[in-house]
Amino acid sequence: MFDLPFLIDEDIAALNAALGDFALASGARLALLIDVGGFIVTQQGDAGDMDTTTLGALAANNFAATQAIAKIIEEHSVSSLYQEGKVNSLLIQSVADCGFLAVVFPSELGVGSVKFYAQDTVARIAAQLAAARSRPGQGLDTLEVADNGPLFRRK
């Protein structure tokens, strides 16, 4: 399991292109890149009213639970998880041990074609993350806290 690297404009543009191309080719409704902690890195497609923040958290933990189950049954190569629905289905695919590609797609599409297009997309994403990881620290902003008071107040 790896940390995600710092991502700059160039990375997000490349990741968005990969997800956008994938959504177009596969017919998926929504494609999200999620880190292992459940954070959404970026997404492409039509989220509509979907609560993607919660989707990211649940998908990441769901996948982690599936991997833990796999270990118990002595299966060490689980790289994807498929949840079949009547209208929308979900495919979660591991990306380079540091995140997941989560795909919401119309169930009528069938998971086979979505998986087929996901393979290339996962490779593109992994390549971009590897490039970001090998980049030295330039381009990063120095972070500055704007307010030193309490962040959260009670009503």
Add this chain to the structure above:
Amino acid sequence: MALINQATKEIQLKIVYYGPPQGGKTTNLEKVHAEVDAPPDAKGKLTSLATNSDRTLFFDFLPIETTVVRGFKTKFQLFTVPGQVIYNTTRQLVLRGVDGLVFVADSQYEKMEENVQTFANMIQNLETLNQSLENIPYVLQYNKRDLPNAAPVDYLDFLLNNRETQVPAFGSSAVAGEGVFETLNMITRMLLHKLVTESARKAA
């Protein structure tokens, strides 16, 4: 393992509330959700994966955001772990990618053994993720201070806050909302301090 997205100007941080069963972890999140003074779009839905008897099965989850870092939207994801020992694998899963910890101890005398065991279990579970309390900011919350059988704070400090570096500890009564925001504000401040320090080092 904070996620800093320079392109979208977002920082995402994960805080996990850890502690013995029925110590008040879920109550902390419920109080934050119900009582935080935040615009509706800055506070997400509280999601609880619980058993029929309202015991946490997998985790509770609450996303909440601020604009405290200049130029960045700062999103905090608050998680709880299940307190029951049989769910230890689940605790390990929820700890993945954790940036900061709140250990919610139960102040009642008869819960001291469970507090100590759960604290040790937290350290063990961090080790399975190649993490340790030396590099993850954490605070202690001594909950249920309102109960008559609450042990003295000094005793809880002796049991739980006796490492080389002492950490901030807060007395609380989560059901009454007391100490909940003080705890959250401290751990978020500690996380931001770490983030700012590391960003300065990496940008240099």
